[in-house]
Each structure stands twice: as C-alpha cells, then as structure tokens.
Amino acid sequence: MKSAIRFNHVHYAVDDQVILINITGSFYEGEITTLVGPSGAGKTTLLKICNGLLSPKSGEIYVKDKPIREYPPVELRRFVGMALQSAPMIDGSVYKNLALPLELQGKQLPENQAKDLLKDVGLSEQFLHRNSRDLSGGQRQKVSIARTLVNRPQILLLDEITSSLDQVSQKEIEELIVKINQKYGVTIVWITHNLQQALAVGTYTWVMMEGEVVEAGKSHLLNSPANERVKQFVKGEMG
Amino acid sequence: MSPMALSISLVFVLIPFVLSKTFKLGLEKDTVIAVVRSIIQLFVVGYVLKFVFDSESIIYSLLMVGVMIIAATENARKKGGPIKGITWKVAVTIIFIEILTQSILLGFHIIPHTAQYIIPISGMVIGNSMVLAILFLNRFIAETKAHIDQTELILSLGGTPKQAIHSQLITSIKASMIPTIESQKTIGLVQLPGMMSGQIIAGANPIHAVQFQLLVLFLLLTAAAVTSIMLGLLSYPTLFNKQMQIEQK
Numbered sequence: 001m002k003s004a005i006r007f008n009h010v011h012y013a014v015d016d017q018v019i020l021i022n023i024t025g026s027f028y029e030g031e032i033t034t035l036v037g038p039s040g041a042g043k044t045t046l047l048k049i050c051n052g053l054l055s056p057k058s059g060e061i062y063v064k065d066k067p068i069r070e071y072p073p074v075e076l077r078r079f080v081g082m083a084l085q086s087a088p089m090i091d092g093s094v095y096k097n098l099a100l101p102l103e104l105q106g107k108q109l110p111e112n113q114a115k116d117l118l119k120d121v122g123l124s125e126q127f128l129h130r131n132s133r134d135l136s137g138g139q140r141q142k143v144s145i146a147r148t149l150v151n152r153p154q155i156l157l158l159d160e161i162t163s164s165l166d167q168v169s170q171k172e173i174e175e176l177i178v179k180i181n182q183k184y185g186v187t188i189v190w191i192t193h194n195l196q197q198a199l200a201v202g203t204y205t206w207v208m209m210e211g212e213v214v215e216a217g218k219s220h221l222l223n224s225p226a227n228e229r230v231k232q233f234v235k236g237e238m239g
Numbered sequence: 240m241s242p243m244a245l246s247i248s249l250v251f252v253l254i255p256f257v258l259s260k261t262f263k264l265g266l267e268k269d270t271v272i273a274v275v276r277s278i279i280q281l282f283v284v285g286y287v288l289k290f291v292f293d294s295e296s297i298i299y300s301l302l303m304v305g306v307m308i309i310a311a312t313e314n315a316r317k318k319g320g321p322i323k324g325i326t327w328k329v330a331v332t333i334i335f336i337e338i339l340t341q342s343i344l345l346g347f348h349i350i351p352h353t354a355q356y357i358i359p360i361s362g363m364v365i366g367n368s369m370v371l372a373i374l375f376l377n378r379f380i381a382e383t384k385a386h387i388d389q390t391e392l393i394l395s396l397g398g399t400p401k402q403a404i405h406s407q408l409i410t411s412i413k414a415s416m417i418p419t420i421e422s423q424k425t426i427g428l429v430q431l432p433g434m435m436s437g438q439i440i441a442g443a444n445p446i447h448a449v450q451f452q453l454l455v456l457f458l459l460l461t462a463a464a465v466t467s468i469m470l471g472l473l474s475y476p477t478l479f480n481k482q483m484q485i486e487q488k
Binding site for chain 1: 393
C-alpha cells in the first residue's frame with residue numbers, strides 16, 4: 001500500500017520537554033487514519049509537523065515519497081491541509097472565510113464555487129453571507145473544513161474537530177469526513193477522543209501515549225488491543 | 240521667575256502629597272521622588288544646555304542628541320519582550336526619524352542651524368518617538384498573543400508570515416497613532432500646547448508661537464507614523480523562523 005506520509009524515527013522536543021519519541025510508520029494514501037490517545041500524547045504536534053507548522057528535531061518525514069524539508073512551506077501547507085481544533089474564523093462573513101486561502105494567493109473565490117463548497121459540507125447557501133461570529137460550533141467546524149478544501153489538498157489533517165460538539169453535529173461531521181474521503185479521494189488523518197468514531201470512520205488507527213505510537217493497525221485493534229496500556233486506555237474511554 | 244516665586248510654587252506639590260496621605264493612596268513616596276528627580280534633572284539639563292549653547296560646538300550638540308537617543312531606546316526596549324534584537328530595532332527607528340526630520344528642517348532652512356533650535360526639537364521628536372514605540376510594542380505583543388490561533392490558521396492555509404501577522408500589525412500601528420492624531424484634533428480648543436504657552440509667557444508674538452507650534456505638530460505626526468510602521472516592519476519577522484513557523488519560546 002502506498003504511503004501518503006511516512007515517518008522514519010521522528011523526534012520532537014521544545015527545550016528539554018520531549019513531545020514525540022521515535023515515530024515510525026505511514027498514513028496510507030486515500031485512507032482515513034485516526035489518531036487516538038490521552039491528552040498530551042503528542043497527536044496535535046504530529047499533525048502540525050505534517051502541515052509544516054513545526055519541524056522535527058530529528059528523523060525524516062516523507063510526503064508522497066519526497067522529504068518534507070524539500071517542500072517550500074507554502075506549497076506543503078496547500079498540499080497537506082489542516083483544520084485546526086478551535087476552527088478559528090477571521091472577522092467577517094462565511095464567504096470571507098472561504099475565500100481566505102485564495103485571497104492569500106491574490107486570487108478570488110467565485111461565489112458559486114463557495115456555494116458548492118457549503119453544499120459539500122452540508123450547509124445551505126444562505127450561510128454564505130452570514131457573519132462567522134453567529135455560527136454554532138458544528139457550523140464553524142464545517143466552514144473550517146470547507147475552507148481547508150479550497151486549496152484542494154491531497155492530504156487533510158483534522159485536529160479534534162468534534163470534541164466540543166453535540167451528538168447530532170458529531171454524527172454529521174463523521175458523515176462529512178467519509179464523504180470527503182470518497183468524493184475527493186483525499187487521505188485523511190483525524191485526531192479524535194471518541195474511540196467509537198475511530199472504529200466507525202477510520203480504516204486505520206494509531207494509539208499514541210506520552211509521545212510514542214504504542215499500537216497501530218486496522219481500527220478494529222481497538223476492540224482487542226495487544227498492548228497493556230492501550231487495553232487500559234480503551235477500557236477507560238469506552239467504559 | 241524669581242527663586243522665591245519658584246519656592247512658593249512648591250505648594251502645588253504639597254496639595255497632591257496631602258491628598259495622597261488623606262485618602263491613603265500610598266503615593267507620598269513616589270510624589271517626593273518625582274519632584275526631587277524633576278528638580279535635579281531639569282536644572283542639570285538647564286546648565287548642560289547653557290554650556291552647549293555657549294560653546295557653539297557641533298560635537299556637544301551631537302553628544303546631547305546621542306544621549307537622548309540612548310535614554311529613549313533604553314526606556315522603550317523594555318516593552319519589546321519576546322522580539323529578538325529589540326534594542327537595535329528601536330535605536331535604528333529613532334535615529335532614522337531624527338535624521339529624517341532634521342534633514343528636512345535644516346535642508347530647507349525651516350529652522351536655523353543652531354543648537355538652540357536643533358536640541359529642543361530633537362528632544363520633542365525623540366521623546367514622542369519613544370512614547371509611540373512603547374505604545375506600539377505594548378499593543379503588538381498583546382495582539383500577537385491574543386490572536387495566535389489566527390496567525391496559525393493563515394500559516395496553515397499557506398499564507399506568508401506577513402499575511403499571518405498583517406491584521407495584528409495594522410491594529411497595533413493604528414492604536415499607537417490614535418492618541419497623537421486625537422490630541423492634535425482638539426489642540427487649541429482643549430489645551431494650549433506647552434511649547435506655545437511657554438513662548439507666549441516669555442513674551443513672543445502669539446502668531447509666531449502658533450507657527451512654530453504647527454511645525455512641531457507636523458513633525459510629531461511624522462514621528463508617530465514612521466515610528467509605528469518602521470518598528471512594526473522590523474519587529475514582525477523575528478516572530479517567525481525561516482520555515483515560516485511561529486518561533487517556539
């Protein structure tokens with residue numbers, strides 16, 4: 001199976017604080033991989049490294065078989081899109097937010113294209129001129145995903161985008177992730193605290209703890225983990 | 240003003256001192272320190288200025304301006320917090336403004352080439368530039384901290400550091416310039432500027448005093464705009480590294 005992103009002995013630290021230890025493995029092309037694990041496991045740091053917001057202290061990362069350090073930062077971030085956990089919005093309308101990625105390139109987003117994007121993420125076109133401050137948590141996350149898709153990334157990184165949402169919104173986002181994966185063929189890496197989501201949506205799962213990948217494989221590994229720490233974690237999270 | 244009159248004016252120090260004591264503001268010590276320092280500093284400056292003016296030496300004038308720049312830089316740089324190389328950035332900004340304004344004033348013969356004009360005007364320009372630098376740095380650091388998620392968002396979408404920090408930069412530049420612009424809007428209506436009042440009290444023609452005051456106001460407007468924008472442009476790149484990432488502290 002082809003790797004979209006491949007890690008080879010990746011380490012990351014800030015000053016004396018070690019955050020990622022010896023990360024080795026692959027996110028496979030066209031698949032949905034979920035990252036699960038307790039807070040402070042290094043999941044967000046790993047995604048930020050893939051998007052180029054951070055650089056590893058040692059080790060090598062390959063994006064489509066090309067070392068990540070050989071990509072110009074701007075090109076890498078458009079190729080590997082990332083929706084941030086807090087779904088930050090810039091002041092102004094939903095359209096202004098959707099148009100942001102192209103505006104950064106000195107281009108304009110045609111309004112009908114913006115409406116199509118909203119439709120793709122399950123929002124009606126009436127949202128286009130609504131103030132982004134008036135959106136609910138779920139709507140913000142959907143706009144955030146749509147905005148990331150404007151750059152037509154081949155790899156999409158989603159950082160705990162459902163953590164603050166109600167059940168209905170969580171379900172909608174889950175369906176949206178599957179739809180994006182199937183419609184655009186985008187490789188998706190998704191951090192989630194919800195192991196049921198990881199089982200239902202992800203094909204592959206990485207379980208991270210204290211900066212390490214302690215278990216990785218098909219998502220059903222969560223049903224019968226081999227590692228003792230993972231067993232305890234799964235037991236705690238799944239009740 | 241006679242020394243006796245000046246001594247009597249100390250009653251204006253006594254009033255805030257008594258008020259502070261009565262209302263337990265705890266400002267008595269600071270009030271006394273401020274008064275003693277201002278008396279010593281102003282008299283020292285007065286004697287130094289007299290010496291510099293009498294000597295008619297360009298070297299002493301330059302030394303005086305140099306001391307002003309060093310003191311202003313030292314004061315403003317403390318607000319620079321995480322900005323690398325803030326001392327030289329503030330110094331370069333103030334020196335640039337001083338050279339720019341003096342070149343125009345002296346080059347177009349707007350003021351005579353004498354220390355009596357160059358030093359006080361330099362003091363006003365450098366002092367104003369220092370205050371603007373402090374206002375800008377205070378606001379800029381607060382804005383970058385408050386909107387770090389927005390900066391990260393723009394970088395993550397493929398924006399450049401300049402695009403990522405643009406809105407915080409503009410907000411900080413505007414916020415630091417507003418006091419200068421607003422105070423100039425009400426000048427003459429609410430308060431008479433200190434320099435103009437001083438000239439009038441000293442017996443100058445009020446129209447001449449106004450003309451000179453206008454010159455100073457225009458200079459301060461330039462100092463405000465150039466300080467904020469130049470310091471902003473020099474400062475923001477140090478918040479990012481070569482990989483266009485936010486510098487990790």
